[in-house]
Amino acid sequence: MSKLSLRTALFLTALPMLVAGNASFADTIKVGAVYPLTGPVAEDGAVVLKGAKLAVKLFNDAGGLNGQKVELLVEDGACIPAQSVASAEKLLSANKVVGLAGAFCSSSSGATMDVAQRYKVPMVAGISTAPNLTERNNRYFFRIQATSQMLADAFAPKMMSLAGGKKVAFLVVNDDWGRSIAQYYKTSLEHSGAETVTTQIYDVTETDLFSYITNIKRAAPDAIMMAANTQNAVTVTEQLRQMDVKSKLFGEGSFTAKSYYDAVGNKGDGIDGLMPYVPSFDNAVNKSFVEAYKAAYGELPNNNAAAGFEELTILTNAIKSAGKADPEAIRDAIANNATPGPSGEIKFNDKGQGYGFTVFLTRNENAQPVIEATAPVAKPN
Amino acid sequence: MEFIPQYIFNGLVVGCSYALIAVGLTAIFGLMQIANFAHGQFYMLGAFFAYWLTRIVGLDYWTGLVASVLGVMLVGVVLERTLFRILRGASLSSSILATIALSIFLENLALYVWGARPQKIVTPFKTGSLEFLGIFTTPERLLMLLVTIAIVILLQLGLRYTQTGKAIRATFQQREAAALVGIDIDRLYTLTFAIGAGLAALAGVLLGTIFVVQPAMGGVATLKAFVVVTLGGISSFAGGIAGGLLLGLGESFGAIIAPAYKDAVGFILVMLVLLYKPDGLFGKWS
Numbered sequence: 001m002s003k004l005s006l007r008t009a010l011f012l013t014a015l016p017m018l019v020a021g022n023a024s025f026a027d028t029i030k031v032g033a034v035y036p037l038t039g040p041v042a043e044d045g046a047v048v049l050k051g052a053k054l055a056v057k058l059f060n061d062a063g064g065l066n067g068q069k070v071e072l073l074v075e076d077g078a079c080i081p082a083q084s085v086a087s088a089e090k091l092l093s094a095n096k097v098v099g100l101a102g103a104f105c106s107s108s109s110g111a112t113m114d115v116a117q118r119y120k121v122p123m124v125a126g127i128s129t130a131p132n133l134t135e136r137n138n139r140y141f142f143r144i145q146a147t148s149q150m151l152a153d154a155f156a157p158k159m160m161s162l163a164g165g166k167k168v169a170f171l172v173v174n175d176d177w178g179r180s181i182a183q184y185y186k187t188s189l190e191h192s193g194a195e196t197v198t199t200q201i202y203d204v205t206e207t208d209l210f211s212y213i214t215n216i217k218r219a220a221p222d223a224i225m226m227a228a229n230t231q232n233a234v235t236v237t238e239q240l241r242q243m244d245v246k247s248k249l250f251g252e253g254s255f256t257a258k259s260y261y262d263a264v265g266n267k268g269d270g271i272d273g274l275m276p277y278v279p280s281f282d283n284a285v286n287k288s289f290v291e292a293y294k295a296a297y298g299e300l301p302n303n304n305a306a307a308g309f310e311e312l313t314i315l316t317n318a319i320k321s322a323g324k325a326d327p328e329a330i331r332d333a334i335a336n337n338a339t340p341g342p343s344g345e346i347k348f349n350d351k352g353q354g355y356g357f358t359v360f361l362t363r364n365e366n367a368q369p370v371i372e373a374t375a376p377v378a379k380p381n
Numbered sequence: 382m383e384f385i386p387q388y389i390f391n392g393l394v395v396g397c398s399y400a401l402i403a404v405g406l407t408a409i410f411g412l413m414q415i416a417n418f419a420h421g422q423f424y425m426l427g428a429f430f431a432y433w434l435t436r437i438v439g440l441d442y443w444t445g446l447v448a449s450v451l452g453v454m455l456v457g458v459v460l461e462r463t464l465f466r467i468l469r470g471a472s473l474s475s476s477i478l479a480t481i482a483l484s485i486f487l488e489n490l491a492l493y494v495w496g497a498r499p500q501k502i503v504t505p506f507k508t509g510s511l512e513f514l515g516i517f518t519t520p521e522r523l524l525m526l527l528v529t530i531a532i533v534i535l536l537q538l539g540l541r542y543t544q545t546g547k548a549i550r551a552t553f554q555q556r557e558a559a560a561l562v563g564i565d566i567d568r569l570y571t572l573t574f575a576i577g578a579g580l581a582a583l584a585g586v587l588l589g590t591i592f593v594v595q596p597a598m599g600g601v602a603t604l605k606a607f608v609v610v611t612l613g614g615i616s617s618f619a620g621g622i623a624g625g626l627l628l629g630l631g632e633s634f635g636a637i638i639a640p641a642y643k644d645a646v647g648f649i650l651v652m653l654v655l656l657y658k659p660d661g662l663f664g665k666w667s
Contacts, residue, residue: 038489039597042497174641201641205601207592210391211636211643218384231499234593242510243517259498263593 028071029064029325031056031315032091034102034112035308036079040204041229043259044304045104048127049074051308052101054289054296059316065325070316077103079175079204081111088112092119098325099124099318101311106130106176113141122331124314126307129252130176131184134353142334144310144346144354146377148181148252151274152188154375155361160192162272163248165222170199171212171236172227181227181252189225197221207235213243226251234263241267250274257302261367273362277306277343278369281358286342301342310341347379355379387516388633394522396629397529400622401584402602403609404536405577407621410610411553412573415465415476419484420581421603425596426487427453427582428502428589429495435503442505446586450579457578461571469570484599491596499593502586521590528587532580533622540618549573608647612654614661623662 033052036045052072060069073095077084084103091097092115100123103112109128116123117140124142125133131147146154160166168189172178182199190196197219200212216224224247228236233254240249254260255273279290279300289309293301301309315330317339322329338347344357355377362369406420430449434440440448464483468476506520540546552559552569560566581602585594592598609628613620628647635646654661 038492038497040595042492042595042597043499046497199640203644205597206644207588207598207601208391208395210394211388211633212640214384214387214391215636215640231593231595234499234501242519244510244512263499263501 028069029319030071030073030095030097031099031101031312031319032088032095032097033072033074033308033311034077034084034087034091034100034104034108035074036104036108037074037076039078039080040231041079041104043230044254044257045079047257047259047302047304048104048308048311050297051293051301051305051310052312053308054293054305055309055312055316057296058292059312059320065319065323068325070319072312073097077108077112079103079105079108081108084108084112085115088115092116092121097121098327099315099330101126101308101315104128106133106180109133110136110176113138116140119327120331121327122315122318122334124311124334126311127304128177130180132176132180134351138352139335140331142314142348142352142354144314144341145276145307146355146357146359147184147353148177149184149188150377150380151252151276151359152181152185154359154377155274155373156185156188156192156194158361158373159223159225159250159272160189160194163194163223166193166195167197167219167221167223168194169197169216169219169221169224169247170201170226171209171216171224172199172201173229173232174201174203178227181225185225194223202232204229204232209235209239210243213239213245216247217243217245221247223248223250226253226255228253228255230254230257230259230263233257233260237264237268237271248272254302254304255364256362256369257304258299264367266367268364268367271364272372273360273364273369275303275360275362275369276357277301277303278360278362278371279306280369280371281343281360283342283344285340289342306342310339310346313341314339314346344376349379349381351380353380383515386514388637389630390516390518392630392633393626394518394525394629395632396626397526398584398588398625399605399609399628400625401529401532401587402581403606403613403621403625404532404618405580406606407610407613407615407618408549408573409577410615411617412549413465413469413570414473415468416473416480416607417577418477418480418603419487419599420480420577420606421599421601422484422487422491423453423457423578423581423599424585424588424602425491425594425599426456427585428594428598429491429500429585429596430582431502431586431589432500432594433495436500442503442590445502446583449586450582453582453585454575454579457575458571460578461574465570465574484603488596488599495596497596499595501593502589504590519591521587525587525591528583532583536618545569545572605647608651610661611651612647612661614663617661617663620661620663627662 056072075087077087103109106128109125129148131149170182249271318330318333321333346354347356361373363372430452431445434445548564609624613624631646636643
């Protein structure tokens, strides 16, 4: 094939993708989402998207806003702050979305929320738990997740009694979320009598954690607190088992995800998860969510699916209560209304931090999460 | 002190994987003057081929290993005959742009075909964890170490004593002169490219039993391989091996001093080497 015809062939192959990428309908209300669909957290991002799509489908099936349907436009932020910002810019300026969901990783949400503020469009974050996000005076930002600080405060005494000793170590991923876990759990656990012996921070793309685990073994902790999404959680679990670490394990992130259980099987048993959602939670909204999710995807939802579902439920409900596709009215509707969710009803304080729902301490048994303790999330100051 | 052997062993295993990936990169650069930024994606493809062959098709690990390496070599041959032949003689920046594009294409192809879910290759070993001399390890890690040693010896013998090895070394030194004495440069390029891609794939199949297989795994591998190649000296075979081991050990011991900056160790080493020994630790290919 000559150079010219090769180039023509490539162009012809690319053409349908360009056309398909721009297909959207003029008469819908557009809502945007920035999730990691490539990169190391792509699997978790894909699950969030499943939940988000389900919420939009249920809203549209129930008639939408007086018959007008909501259309979800998704962009890949890859959990890279710069790429997430570019994706949000595109959704806000080119697609004119009236609400934004995302951007999964705290570092990316922190960068994206400034863009949402600039365009005066509400943004709902369902995953990002770094506490400082709701301390930035951004009236367009709403977080439906309990922060690491709130989870730590809720369960620190219980964690210490399960640890059976005072010495704790941290093994966390190097981003805003992981570092805030090392910071806030340390404070809460030390309030409950713990002594921090070592903090190990690994990069999200790292695959060999033996050096860090060797450091932890040397410090001989009674318990290890971890922060990891699916890919890292699998690696951390396997390598802790390979190095024969006997400490009690706690984790935030994807230690109860289906993809996690599929990869590690029973090696994850005995690990406690600090979770914003558990599919077995006894609550009417959750039961219908689990049913609808199973019908749509043939598997149980995890915390990421529930977060995506809740992000879009809040946005679509707010569109309905606002009665029009106006970003400012939607923002006010989110701020003033309580929305039912799979983990209980969610309200927001003045800083946009959600509260009122339940959080969970779970234990993995036979590759399933079992509820060990629950705690209500009180209104934060 | 009792943990020192563990740190050394950790570093050696990781260093071997770096070396295995970097040797191919070095060979391709030295011979063809192409900085292949898609090299890590051959490593990723190797891992996914093996995952697909062992998990989905149901072959045993060893057959899967050989088939995956051959499969990626074939991909390498096809790419060398098409894309890289067009790039021959093009400026370095064109080849860099083209290979970066190739890396993005291959990563997204993997994402499309196999999905983002992290996967494991079925291991051929029954035992999960081994302990000797106070060192904890796994049979998969030992295999990585042994295979790298075997490959290094085979490559060294092949380069030194076979006709093709001599031809490769001659082309390395002086491409035009080698062509003048009747060495078939085209055939050599294809062969070198296939071997380089195959070695990266081999590393992918071996590491896929230790770590997880995921479309994004290639990018980091490329980055590390370039660090290794710069450390050891561009287009030096021994340098690729030494650079890999040095980086692995450097990172392992760096983790004791400042765990959060473990990855910076490699780049600090590169800066030091470039300052004091700009051609890398080892000069030209011998």
